[in-house]
Amino acid sequence: MKAVFIGSGNVATHLALALQAKGFTISQVYSRTTNNAEVLANKLKTAYTIDIYEIDRTADIYFYALTDNAFKYFIRNFDVPNALHVHTAGSVSLREFDGFANKYGVFYPLQTFSKNRPVDFSEIPICVEGCNSGVQEQLLEIAKQISNKTFIITSEQRKKLHLAAVFACNFTNYMYDVASMILEDSGVSFEIIKPLILETAEKVQTLIPYEAQTGPAVRYDEKTIRKHLYMLSGKYTFRRMYRILTKNIHKRHKRK
Amino acid sequence: MKAVFIGSGNVATHLALALQAKGFTISQVYSRTTNNAEVLANKLKTAYTIDIYEIDRTADIYFYALTDNAFKYFIRNFDVPNALHVHTAGSVSLREFDGFANKYGVFYPLQTFSKNRPVDFSEIPICVEGCNSGVQEQLLEIAKQISNKTFIITSEQRKKLHLAAVFACNFTNYMYDVASMILEDSGVSFEIIKPLILETAEKVQTLIPYEAQTGPAVRYDEKTIRKHLYMLSGKYTFRRMYRILTKNIHKRHKRK
The missing domain is CATH 3.40.50.720 (NAD(P)-binding Rossmann-like Domain)
Structure with missing residues (x-):
């Protein structure tokens, strides 16, 4: 051909x-x-x-x-x-x-x-x-x-797939980027967080993401969430994302 | 010991x-x-x-x-x-x-x-x-x-590291979860997006996330962004996240 x-x-x-x-x-x-x-x-x-x-x-x-x-x-x-x-x-x-x-x-x-x-x-x-x-x-x-x-x-499914890929790839990469900015600010090398990034992706190769969810948002650990929001004072963009994503994760897992 | x-x-x-x-x-x-x-x-x-x-x-x-x-x-x-x-x-x-x-x-x-x-x-x-x-x-x-x-x-750095890990792991996993919900809605198996998730994580093992960023937000492809927002009509939570993350990625890369 x-x-x-x-x-x-x-x-x-x-x-x-x-x-x-x-x-x-x-x-x-x-x-x-x-x-x-x-x-x-x-x-x-x-x-x-x-x-x-x-x-x-x-x-x-x-x-x-x-x-x-x-x-x-x-x-x-x-x-x-x-x-x-x-x-x-x-x-x-x-x-x-x-x-x-x-x-x-x-x-x-x-x-x-x-x-x-x-x-x-x-x-x-x-x-x-x-x-x-x-x-x-x-x-x-x-x-x-x-x-x-x-x-x-089908075309209809492919469109949804493309949208899902924006979340699973583009937005995910932006989460890595935010992490790298936070680390840079405190003089910690991005190197240190790389194995965590890889394991997070590897986990959902066998578990569904819903089951793989961990962190302060899913257990609604208010003390830690407050500490994190405090650390993000002055970083309006990051703070807003933190709030929204935490709220969404909490909502999603409350329904358990 | x-x-x-x-x-x-x-x-x-x-x-x-x-x-x-x-x-x-x-x-x-x-x-x-x-x-x-x-x-x-x-x-x-x-x-x-x-x-x-x-x-x-x-x-x-x-x-x-x-x-x-x-x-x-x-x-x-x-x-x-x-x-x-x-x-x-x-x-x-x-x-x-x-x-x-x-x-x-x-x-x-x-x-x-x-x-x-x-x-x-x-x-x-x-x-x-x-x-x-x-x-x-x-x-x-x-x-x-x-x-x-x-x-x-130090304790100060560790706190920041923990915060960065929330973005790089917990929020990232939630992005996978949103992708899985979008796929489920259209009858597409989550299986299909797993290699993309893995490659996204593998990319930042060698590239910095800023350089690895791809997608409609970074090139500000308004047509695709509009299509995506339209597909998310009625899904208020997802739509809001899509808007905010797209805006943030665009801002971050405009400064290039």
Whole structure:
């Protein structure tokens, strides 16, 4: 199978490398900027273009790993009727292809990618959706070649999944960031809290988060909560978060 | 060295087992409830008591792994003048021993413990503090026998560390919990988001959280944020958290 990648960001990079490693031909990379296109093309040892009119039109499958807006612009201005067109975005509906492609689908790897951090794609859940059952099966087959964790997920479910991921990844990382700021303030190295962060994530690999919940909020240890709020005097933003999250955790566990 | 454990919760269990594995004699376990005392004593193959007057008074060191209030009550009612007395709490000052012990310190393992989940103590940071430099050195030596990550941390720093841990562990776990509720609502298994949770924690083992931040909030993708807020209509608690955390992340990264 011959594939073209539209986009050269983190998702494009990791996905293209994983597909190539499993024998897919990536014939070309498109990006708006020469530098980005070239970097990914070099990694894949393949061709690139920054001109939409020079995109290889003989591929079997086109992967769109673009921002939501760039994707909408692109799909309106690019047309290869016989090929399969798939986007890799969490929050873009399958319906966005309507009228702009005949065969289309979604191929959404649920992971946080960083450019210079290698990932083991076999452990990354891939959510697929197709415009019909044939396409869906085809995408599932492709997903199974690079990952052990494949799912058929509707656009509606994928949107919720993306929202859940904001909490489980983006907001979680911000909690780490707040912790790092508190430690920095008192001259304690962030190093010291790293094993706790890892164990917190590892715990919910076997326990459900509800059962894994610990801390002063869940047992409503008012004395400790008061001490913490006092320590956060003058840090209005942190104090407000502390209050709200503590209240929510307490409410959730009172219902036990 | 002969040690007695006052308390039989998660910290007591894991710490006592780790010390025993390194050759320490745990001569007795005290707990207020027979069942808890017995469970831990069986694990350690040692004696237990639920009577404060029957605690072995010949030990070299007494570990207090109690709730803050229980600790304060206990230290006022228990006295072995020549022994070393140490508590294991994050948020209790060393000063709480003043007037109730001659030799005392803190031995705080920074980790989230669950009773039936084995932990590798060698990877757990241990924060020690002593009433004088001799005691401090002695506690550091004990810590080094069970862990590769030992730190001398003042009471003031430890309080901040405990607060940071609430964000990095307790609040983080609540973010997982919210994600699990969102997924449950849309019939998607929590399984699918587990690798993302793990990678988010693994990322900050090498990157600082500030640099690891991703998501719609950091790039202020208003369209996605609006979609998410719309999806959370009717879920007031989640919506409020989403708004506040997004705003905070955006503010933090605007200053770049």
